[in-house]
Amino acid sequence: MSLSKEQIAKRIAQEVKDGYYVNLGIGIPTLVVNYVPDGIDVEFQSENGVLGMGPFPYEGEEDADIINAGKQTITTLPGASFFDSATSFGMIRGQHVDLTILGAMEVAENGDIANWKIPGKMVKGMGGAMDLVASAENIIVAMMHTNRAGESKLLKRCTLPLTGVNCITKVVSNLAVIEITDKGFKLLERAPGVSVEEIQKATEGTLIVEGEIPEMNV
Amino acid sequence: MSLSKEQIAKRIAQEVKDGYYVNLGIGIPTLVVNYVPDGIDVEFQSENGVLGMGPFPYEGEEDADIINAGKQTITTLPGASFFDSATSFGMIRGQHVDLTILGAMEVAENGDIANWKIPGKMVKGMGGAMDLVASAENIIVAMMHTNRAGESKLLKRCTLPLTGVNCITKVVSNLAVIEITDKGFKLLERAPGVSVEEIQKATEGTLIVEGEIPEMNV
Amino acid sequence: MINRTVASVKEALTGLEDGMTLMVGGFGLSGIPENSIAQLVKLGVTDLTCISNNAGVDDFGLGLLLQGKQIKKMISSYVGENDEFERQMLSGELDVELVPQGTLAERCRAAQAGIPAFYTPAGYGTEVAEGKEERDFNGKPHILEQAFKADFAFIKAWKGDTAGNLIFKGTARNFNPVMCGAATITVAEVEELVPAGELDPNQIHISGIFVKRIFQGEKYEKRIEQRTTRVRS
Amino acid sequence: MINRTVASVKEALTGLEDGMTLMVGGFGLSGIPENSIAQLVKLGVTDLTCISNNAGVDDFGLGLLLQGKQIKKMISSYVGENDEFERQMLSGELDVELVPQGTLAERCRAAQAGIPAFYTPAGYGTEVAEGKEERDFNGKPHILEQAFKADFAFIKAWKGDTAGNLIFKGTARNFNPVMCGAATITVAEVEELVPAGELDPNQIHISGIFVKRIFQGEKYEKRIEQRTTRVRS
Numbered sequence: 001m002s003l004s005k006e007q008i009a010k011r012i013a014q015e016v017k018d019g020y021y022v023n024l025g026i027g028i029p030t031l032v033v034n035y036v037p038d039g040i041d042v043e044f045q046s047e048n049g050v051l052g053m054g055p056f057p058y059e060g061e062e063d064a065d066i067i068n069a070g071k072q073t074i075t076t077l078p079g080a081s082f083f084d085s086a087t088s089f090g091m092i093r094g095q096h097v098d099l100t101i102l103g104a105m106e107v108a109e110n111g112d113i114a115n116w117k118i119p120g121k122m123v124k125g126m127g128g129a130m131d132l133v134a135s136a137e138n139i140i141v142a143m144m145h146t147n148r149a150g151e152s153k154l155l156k157r158c159t160l161p162l163t164g165v166n167c168i169t170k171v172v173s174n175l176a177v178i179e180i181t182d183k184g185f186k187l188l189e190r191a192p193g194v195s196v197e198e199i200q201k202a203t204e205g206t207l208i209v210e211g212e213i214p215e216m217n218v
Numbered sequence: 219m220s221l222s223k224e225q226i227a228k229r230i231a232q233e234v235k236d237g238y239y240v241n242l243g244i245g246i247p248t249l250v251v252n253y254v255p256d257g258i259d260v261e262f263q264s265e266n267g268v269l270g271m272g273p274f275p276y277e278g279e280e281d282a283d284i285i286n287a288g289k290q291t292i293t294t295l296p297g298a299s300f301f302d303s304a305t306s307f308g309m310i311r312g313q314h315v316d317l318t319i320l321g322a323m324e325v326a327e328n329g330d331i332a333n334w335k336i337p338g339k340m341v342k343g344m345g346g347a348m349d350l351v352a353s354a355e356n357i358i359v360a361m362m363h364t365n366r367a368g369e370s371k372l373l374k375r376c377t378l379p380l381t382g383v384n385c386i387t388k389v390v391s392n393l394a395v396i397e398i399t400d401k402g403f404k405l406l407e408r409a410p411g412v413s414v415e416e417i418q419k420a421t422e423g424t425l426i427v428e429g430e431i432p433e434m435n436v
Numbered sequence: 437m438i439n440r441t442v443a444s445v446k447e448a449l450t451g452l453e454d455g456m457t458l459m460v461g462g463f464g465l466s467g468i469p470e471n472s473i474a475q476l477v478k479l480g481v482t483d484l485t486c487i488s489n490n491a492g493v494d495d496f497g498l499g500l501l502l503q504g505k506q507i508k509k510m511i512s513s514y515v516g517e518n519d520e521f522e523r524q525m526l527s528g529e530l531d532v533e534l535v536p537q538g539t540l541a542e543r544c545r546a547a548q549a550g551i552p553a554f555y556t557p558a559g560y561g562t563e564v565a566e567g568k569e570e571r572d573f574n575g576k577p578h579i580l581e582q583a584f585k586a587d588f589a590f591i592k593a594w595k596g597d598t599a600g601n602l603i604f605k606g607t608a609r610n611f612n613p614v615m616c617g618a619a620t621i622t623v624a625e626v627e628e629l630v631p632a633g634e635l636d637p638n639q640i641h642i643s644g645i646f647v648k649r650i651f652q653g654e655k656y657e658k659r660i661e662q663r664t665t666r667v668r669s
Numbered sequence: 670m671i672n673r674t675v676a677s678v679k680e681a682l683t684g685l686e687d688g689m690t691l692m693v694g695g696f697g698l699s700g701i702p703e704n705s706i707a708q709l710v711k712l713g714v715t716d717l718t719c720i721s722n723n724a725g726v727d728d729f730g731l732g733l734l735l736q737g738k739q740i741k742k743m744i745s746s747y748v749g750e751n752d753e754f755e756r757q758m759l760s761g762e763l764d765v766e767l768v769p770q771g772t773l774a775e776r777c778r779a780a781q782a783g784i785p786a787f788y789t790p791a792g793y794g795t796e797v798a799e800g801k802e803e804r805d806f807n808g809k810p811h812i813l814e815q816a817f818k819a820d821f822a823f824i825k826a827w828k829g830d831t832a833g834n835l836i837f838k839g840t841a842r843n844f845n846p847v848m849c850g851a852a853t854i855t856v857a858e859v860e861e862l863v864p865a866g867e868l869d870p871n872q873i874h875i876s877g878i879f880v881k882r883i884f885q886g887e888k889y890e891k892r893i894e895q896r897t898t899r900v901r902s
Contacts, residue, residue, distance in 0.1 A: 046607070048464075048466075049607045049610050050606070050607050056665050057665055057666070058665060058666060059667070060665075062660060062664075063606065064466055064659065065467070065606040066606040067607050067661070068607075069463075071464035071465070071517075071662045072664040073664050073665065074664070082604075082606055084604075084613040085489070085541035085610050085614055086613075086614040089538030089542065093557070117563075123515070123525065123534070125512060126513060126514070127513050128513065128536070128537035128538060130537075130538075130564060131536045131538030131539065134536075134557040134560060162561055162563075165561035165562075
């Protein structure tokens, strides 16, 4: 059975290790915060200038001066700090952030990603995504395996304008966990009840299947 | 009569205008602070990370954590701020400092300056001088007209390793006030009682003398 | 102490003309110079180029200038959440240059610090790299990016003093500090303006040397774009 | 909250080996990591390359490492005030690379911020420019400078918390913040270490993400290099 967005977030949370500074993109990645296991110390960075993000504020305690990159009102945890945008991207570009989790419209088997523009249709801008994908060493994409028209989003080559080249290390979709290797998409895990054939069918790029593929634990 | 160091500083203080942010080098330039006329609002920047430097502290109030670029204990005035070295040189390189006053071993008629190294003899380093002279638009050199051996320090070309090229706008020495123009050293003022001939003799570079040269008011 | 205060927002914008390039602080609607933007609307200046991370929403922030068609070109990293913007962009009325957010911040900071150009990996292999020099450092490709040039920078801070020193609050800091001193004239508006000497010199985020004019804003709406809360348990 | 504390200066220097490149904060003797330097002396590591604005004085600061001939190469902007340094340099025992102070700071900051290289006007036309690319921007010549690479950065701050956040005091700030996160391992020593949450998040100078290990220094001599005072009138 295809995973829900929450389950994708839950599976990605297993990739979060003790002591990680993590940048979460908008959408599914934001949900990861809810599934970080107990006993794991993690700090969330938001590129608009805060490290140590906490949960949403209680009603009535919202502060227009304390928001995340999704422009949502937030709180901070003990040990948090605020900083300017140049310093924030110094953290990102300087590889001080250990893990980046973001959404994508397309991912290619060589690690390219496209998630910022559909020519003539949608031009919202790249925000911090280009800095993130060009800098981070550990980037996980959270996305649906296919688009609304049922077409694969895991491609031989991206068709949309690129956000970054050769940068994605892992994809967690509603169907599978996939590692990006020199030879293509390597299938690591299946969503519970989803067959390798279904994943193969939904993947346009080269899918490498070696041995038994276990089911995800979500 | 040749000026004392204090008089050189006093003459240079006349170049300090209301609203200027000023960086003072070590030596004679440090003395300028004592002669800024009343009614002129000026802030002194020290490149080790303070703007709004005040006088030396009262005895017993020295703080090892509050010093100037000469490593002297100082105080700060209301409106002062502390910052890191990158920000400090951002102020300098970004031309936010209006006036730089520094010493020199040699100045050339094209505006070159040498003040950081005597090969095989003295190698203390350039400190912030190279950043200052490469960046500032308004640089006054405070120095003696000749060295201890009686040789001119205002040359056709510098003989010592350069600190910067084509950058000095004015020299105030113990003998004269000189502007650096495309054609060479232009004599603006004489020290009281010092003749144009004496200045000419002490100047190896091209000295431009046009009309009557007034005496300095010090 | 050098006094950087001006009496009003009107005086703060003296010299502002059609066709100028402006930097405008803020992220989304957080930390935007509300009073300066209102005055820009009032002045009716046109053909502006605005360097700002976002373009506001339809009826607030830079969206107000878009409504009046005062902006010729936007240089931003993210411009969603604004229908009028999208309409003007797709119709070709508005010129848009999209810049990666970190590059946007660093190009401001470079202008502030007198660094004319720097290399960054962001945007390599994408549209952003088109026409730019590419060079490998440490075996990794980078592109050359240049410092911005702007006539005015509009900054919003929390507290300021008469010497122009600024302290920002929370994530309303964002692009504001990096734009200070990055334009010919930096105008800072603050919620609270105090006499020089009242702020701790150790806790000043931006020194007055980077600020040409400072004034206390008349009022702040501080609109929240996405009000998210949790229930008290 | 990620805990960055280590129990002792000994633990803080784990992994430090002969031949490594170290960044050391401080300006003159102000804001130098006294406890880390003492431990370097104790460890007796040699063939070090030190990136530090100054080289201390004969019997304090990095001068202590020079005495023990632990330093192979100094990268600094100003190295006066140190006779042993001068002797070793002129005799050729010590390799010295002199770097303009602003370039030194910016090369640290570049390493921190993932900028591999940048252009600066400082040093153009001088020995410093030898072998470096020159390029004009805005009609003015500049040279290309590269980010430093270092194994350890030793930082001294005033206050710190267990998350690694730092606050500096006065001009003891200097190079310390720009070296944080500019080396593989950043070690910060502080006069006062407090639990995370005690420092105001708005007033933190350096976020803990730039600091790998933090400890409270056992004692600080804080020697004054030039004690200048005035008489109470």
